[in-house]
Amino acid sequence: MIDSYRHKGMRRKLAVTIKNKGIKDQRVLAAIEKIPRHFFLDSSFTEIAYQDKPFPIGSGQTISQPYTVAFQTELLQVEKDEKILEVGTGSGYQACVLLEMGARVYSIERHRTLYKKASQLLSEMGYLPKLFYGDGYKGLPTFAPFDKILVTAGAPEIPEELLKQLKTGGLMVIPLGGSGNQLMTTIRKLSDTDFEKKEHGYFRFVPLLGKKA
Numbered sequence: 001m002i003d004s005y006r007h008k009g010m011r012r013k014l015a016v017t018i019k020n021k022g023i024k025d026q027r028v029l030a031a032i033e034k035i036p037r038h039f040f041l042d043s044s045f046t047e048i049a050y051q052d053k054p055f056p057i058g059s060g061q062t063i064s065q066p067y068t069v070a071f072q073t074e075l076l077q078v079e080k081d082e083k084i085l086e087v088g089t090g091s092g093y094q095a096c097v098l099l100e101m102g103a104r105v106y107s108i109e110r111h112r113t114l115y116k117k118a119s120q121l122l123s124e125m126g127y128l129p130k131l132f133y134g135d136g137y138k139g140l141p142t143f144a145p146f147d148k149i150l151v152t153a154g155a156p157e158i159p160e161e162l163l164k165q166l167k168t169g170g171l172m173v174i175p176l177g178g179s180g181n182q183l184m185t186t187i188r189k190l191s192d193t194d195f196e197k198k199e200h201g202y203f204r205f206v207p208l209l210g211k212k213a
């Protein structure tokens with residue numbers, strides 16, 4: 001895997017593009033500028049890996065558009081050492097963005113092939129999140145509670161289990177809706193029974209699916 005000056009240059013431009021689209025958190029922009037996105041894609045995508053677009057990663061799934069990654073990460077208001085659960089590891093790129101911001105990352109993926117691929121790549125790159133193969137609808141009860149939860153696939157409804165596994169005071173970022181567009185939503189857990197919900201515009205995600213594949 002080669003990360004050339006050319007790749008670095010393309011990354012710098014990508015970070016500027018994302019900044020111009022409204023992302024303000026410098027730590028998010030720094031992570032985008034640092035992480036070699038072309039490592040997460042098939043070599044046939046190397047030339048276009050720094051376009052602000054989603055790309056296929058196999059198993060019918062995608063690596064999200066960098067702007068969407070940045071938008072969700074900014075909404076998550078990541079603080080150093082926070083324990084964050086990501087649902088939908090996919091390529092592992094988003095997990096690396098969270099790690100670059102100092103979070104402790106737990107990420108779950110329902111496709112075994114993607115789980116294995118991300119596990120190998122991230123360890124080769126020196127990133128050490130805790131990765132799991134399983135159904136993100138169920139979260140990770142053994143490791144709960146989490147300070148933050150980030151769902152990176154479109155969910156028809158808020159998974160009850162994930163709300164339970166969020167700390168009081170914690171925040172969830174989740175794209176809500178069926179196939180088509182989803183409404184980016186943040187949910188602050190005020191108590192076991194009180195939640196504050198905010199909406200942040202429409203995005204397009206692959207769907208959150210039940211059961212392991």
Ligand code: SAM
Pocket residue numbers: 061062063064087088089090091092093094095108109110111114134135136137152153205206207208209210211
């Ligand atoms: N965060 C990923 C990245 O950085 O590459 C991109 C995520 S992709 C848009 C959505 C991912 O969610 C896919 O890899 C998909 O297999 C996974 N997924 C869908 N339903 C799931 C579920 N119930 N549990 C865990 N992962 C799921």
